[in-house]
Amino acid sequence: MDGTLLDSEPIWDVAMAELAVRHGIVMSPELRESTLGNSLPDALAKVHDAAGLSAADRDPEADGRWTLDRVAELFADDLPWRPGASAALDLVAAAGIPMVLVTNTVRELTEVALETIGRERFTTTVCGDEVAVGKPAPDPYLRAAELLGVPTAECLAVEDSPTGAQAASAAGCPTLVVESAAPVEPGRLRVFRTSLVGLDLDCVADAWTGGLARITTCKNEES
Template sequence: MTSTVPAPSTHPQALNSVRAGETPPAEDPALQAVFLDMDGTLVDTEGFWWDAEKAVFAELGHQLDEAWREVVVGGPMTRSAGFLIESTGADITLPELTVLLNDRFEARIGSRVPLMPGAARLLAELRSYDIPMALVSASHRRIIDRILPSFGPDAFALTVAGDEIARTKPHPDPYLHAAARLGADPARCAVVEDTATGVAAAEAAGCRVVAVPSVAPIAPADGRVVVASLEEVDLAFLRTLITGMN
């Protein structure tokens, strides 16, 4: 599968945010980079998004069906918001709803968000071994920038936001973009994701995937390992994921 890699964003903390003097990922012939999703993978925010969606639609006079939560989780804002408008018949445009949802989510999370179990330890280990890391999210740049301080300074060599890519998850473009920006072979990149949408994007890009399901179950498959928590994931595990597939 081929995909056009979009031009880098001009945002100072966005796609061109590779740290100066960073060691090229090609030094490790096996694992060259690690890409991590944000909501539900590194930070415990999927429930916050659902709370925001329910609150906004309640103000519009509609009640969301709990079964819809699995439909909207992990996807781009346009897909999730569009699905909810169509399902409820709410009298609101997609751009208007997108702004309301982002506003309500930001108000809900405050200044800090809780990290998922094992996230801080995994990020610290990867940093200590100079493994290039990219945060690859379907969330918008304004949301990523609000959450980034929760990971500490310079946590990632690169961050990719959903509103900076022409086609975001489940398309492979965000992960192909991250690999290109870090000079890595997608087949030698490990991706950590919590939703079927994110897993589909990573696998379409040719990456090896660790799935840590948050809201809906994800089945194991070739090139994919499913674990219960990030506490089961470390650098040795990620390297084995790459070398074990060769």
Template sequence: MTGVHTATVFDLDDTLVDTAGAWPRACAAFSARHGYRWRPEDTAALHGNGNWAAHVAAVCGGRATTAEVVDACTDIILDEHAAHPVRPLPGALDLVAAAERHGPVAVATASPRRFVLTVLDALRLTTRMSAVICGEDVGRAKPAPDPYLRAAARIGLPPSACLAVEDSPAGIRSAAAAGIRVLAIPRHGMRLPAGIAHLPAAQARSAVEALPLLTRLHTSRPELLAHRTTAQGR
């Protein structure tokens, strides 16, 4: 059966690598310098938030610019990475390898380029990526479609020829708004909000569980996959 999709665009944080605690720790350390005590609500606000630096600047009472937040938090997380390297999520590298069998792979993330390239280099993924879209590369972050549109353009394919792999509601909205079908792997098995749950073409609880779904999405006609997915949910 002829493949429908010819490229896969991955989110990075909490999709390929485990940074669920690293970015909140970095942001908490930075905001503490400005007298702010980080709260669980702030950690939740960072998840999939392409404007994360603006959130941190706001809780610091405007005493730091978003550029200062990005630079300082990136320094903090890279120092932590040097001591305790960021690890891929179980099955994530196998998922990338499976995607490569169907065409180019790319990354679209809100994280800063310094961090992204360091992590991709550590995982030996940099040279395998046809495009790496970072927070600095777009005017509007997720959930706007810009990161995924830029990734598809950089690869040289229309969005309809791409598949996105995402963990967050904002990322899912971004890919869907760009006209890209989505394989969702919600972080820690979280339940997607009602307004988001209908957007992914398929959903898995982990990268390991997502492996056969990715292959199916790349080799099945959309109408057949939709029928199968609906039948499985009954």
């Protein structure tokens, strides 16, 4: 969702930077990149580590509540699409291919974002607080495949971050990677595309078969 369908990583940038300041540090580019695509508990832990907080000085529940409230405020102001994302969802839906939204974002914020994305597009949704372990663990994708009733190898994941791509690969999903805020390493199950603009069904099929077989690059049809 964040960084793949919605251009919401800059919104999270603001909230995470403000959280860092609350703990007396400046959010460095390296620290921010390390939190991209993380579950909220993992992201908070990295900020706490960077701030040098002892276990006694950490309050992940309070910081989590503050972060969720701040992001919800920012989501209400503006929640833009990533280029080509809305058309890509329409394309897949028109082909009759079931879609599941698989996100590390908690249900509370996902429901806000779904007002923009359209919850009716998806067969179901899986959020980071609804599985035992969030991305980069495979649990969210394993749960999505379970809900669809198909093997993960028959599911094409679409990801933008190292954390998300790692989760999809660990689950055994061929993955179409469209990088946003951080580079993603090549991998056996991964096909890369520079944008979702111009995506067609041939490219979707090529990403699935290519991801299963080899590292490849799906030609970007953007003009």
